[in-house]
Amino acid sequence: MNLNEIKVIAFDADDTLWVNETFFRDAEIAFAKELSAYGDEEDIVRILLDTEIKNLDTYGYGIKGFTLSMLETAHRLMGDKMNSEITEFILEKGKQMLAEPVDLLPHIELVLEQLSKKYKLVVATKGDLLDQERKLIKSGLIDYFHHVEIVSDKKETQYKKLVKHLDIKPNEFLMIGNSLKSDVIPVLAMGGYAFHIPFYTTWSHEQVDEAINHSKFKALSNAKELLEIL
Incomplete structure (x- = not known):
């Protein structure tokens, strides 16, 4: 060498x-807890990961793409039961991540x-x-x-x-x-x-x-x- x-x-x-990845892992946990009525929390995290990877070619890497993948995952799990409260929760989580020190x-x-x-x-x-x-x-x-x-x-x-x-x-x-x-x-x-x-x-x-x-x-x-x- x-x-x-x-x-x-x-x-x-x-x-x-x-530091960066910690914020994503914390957001995943919070997201899974928020949607825990619609599935096992570990399964929800796995579905979110699958959605993120599928969307990489469209959204690329970063918090904005991650937020859109959370919205898509929530809709996939909740269907017609998805409401303004969960949408607001996800959007606020994305904004919080962008504002992290x-x-x-x-x-x-x-x-x-x-x-x-x-x-x-x-x-x-x-x-x-x-x-x-x-x-x-x-x-x-x-x-x-x-x-x-x-x-x-x-x-x-x-x-x-x-x-x-x-x-x-x-x-x-x-x-x-x-x-x-x-x-x-x-x-x-x-x-x-x-x-x-x-x-x-x-x-x-x-x-x-x-x-x-x-x-x-x-x-x-x-x-x-x-x-x-x-």
Whole structure:
């Protein structure tokens, strides 16, 4: 592993820079409890997940798509019994999620401050454009980043476009994130470096069963370890 060739370091946003997934899990639980008269709560969460995944190509990732999937799931479960009260509950839950404070993960600001002295830093994240821009501004981190890339999905094609836009080679690019599926596997496939920093909970859609064994991959326990490596 020749880390000296790295010129640009990209960070995922949600659950890498700040807390995010916790809000979705809490909303799922609240939604299932609210509709518990119409099914087992675990089954309701599973149906909501199935609806979210089915809708990804239409709504993309983020709170707005999640809210629409809650509305669809409620209608699927309640049918003609769906009323204004449950609709208001779901819409209010979505608004509450959008208004949540941006809670930075440990060591993140220190790490960005130090790495920005040596590398160009980039945000490479997926999700709703307006929501991600809002969180980045509220985080107070935006001045550390040379470029912000918000995409509908993170696959090898998107990373190749990003590397081309940054005018670097794939082996000069390092991606850091909490998702093996989105932040690691496609970057390694195009020839870049990828470091995984797991968050304590991960959306099941982002989980992969395979172990990563690659010369350009590292698994870290927290962001501060980056300062010991780079």
